[in-house]
Amino acid sequence: MARLELSRSQILCFRQNAGSLDQRLPAGTKSLRLAAWAGLQDSSPRAALLSIHARVEDTGSTCWEHPSLVQLWGPRFSDYVVAAKDIAVFSLGRLPEDARRRARAHDTASRLHAFLDGRRMPFGQAGRELRVPHNSLRYAAPTGTVLMRWDGARQPVIWSVPPPEMEPRQARLELARRYLHVFGPATSGSFARWAGIGKAQASAAFGSLADTLIPSRTPVGDAWILADDEAAFRGARSRAAAPARFLPSGDAYFLLWGADREILVPEAMRRTELWTTRVWPGALLVGGEIAGVWRRSAAEVLIDAWRRLSRSEWEAVEAEAAALPLPGLNGPIVVRRSV
Helix, strand or coil: CCCCECCCHHHHHHHHHCCCCCCCCCCCHHHHHHCCCEECCCCCCCCCHHHHHHECCCCCCHHHHCCEEEEEHHHHCCEEEEHHHHHHHHHHHHCCCCHHHHHHHHHHHHHHHEEEEEEEEHHHHHHHHHCCCCCHHHHHHHCCCCCEEEECCCCCCCCCCCCCCCHHHHHHHHHHHHHHHCCCCCCCHHHHHHCCHHHHHHHHHHHHHHHHHEEEECCCEEEEEEHHHHHHHHHHHHHCCCCCCEECCCCHHHHHHEEEHHHHHCHHHHHHHHHCCCCCCEEEEEECCEEEEEEEEECEEEEEEECCCCCHHHHHHHHHHHHHHHHCCCCCCCCEEEE
């Protein structure tokens, strides 16, 4: 099959549309699930909330606690907010194939289930009472039986739930499909890194999906897209971009590694400013391009723009900042421009 030639602009337009960043979705449970189609990383306090706000209309400060959403240790054992209907995808989809590691996951989950006995408990306390390093309790997450709640201030509170009714292989294939839809074009190697699974597992998943994939050529190499997404890629250039969006640290739009980062941010110096060696800043999306980075301290948002923004662009940025659903603020949000 001939490879589909995809330009940088086609890829960016498709990803913004697939990620609901070009036009916000109407408020509602269905939209929350779509916003979390590839999960919402929440490793920085309330990052998931800001990711929802960038994608869904009328997002309030407690939207991340909607009954249709749950928190768990998802890809790379990071804190994720996902739709409750998708627990199996983001847990069993990452269950190791290796017998020893899979046994460790199930053993940790069984011990934790027996110990908690229906209780909810800070995971540090659970680790102490089980006499194991509390971070080792994360290994139970791929069984789909451990949920958590982290409010950004204290330790996560964990509890045990019944196992999801889905075969791990099917969950992994669905996780791969979602990755391809939100991050495509993609490779099995990039999927392995994002999901935090072995390269052999990722390669096997792509192999099983082979009949539903189309080979593509991108500015940074060969990759794959879902056949169902081909028409959307071909028509991607015609879509209008959103005036401005504030994307939090770890947002799915720039949760990339290696050559994939070059498509999003061509300038090497700017890539070091966005993907730092410590906690990443947020990304400022203006007119379909990342135009700078941002950080927040209380009600102050500091913006480091990478180019001169027009008056209308700054007005769009300031309006977007003013609408951020930040909890606990006593006054309006103030935008500062880094010099």
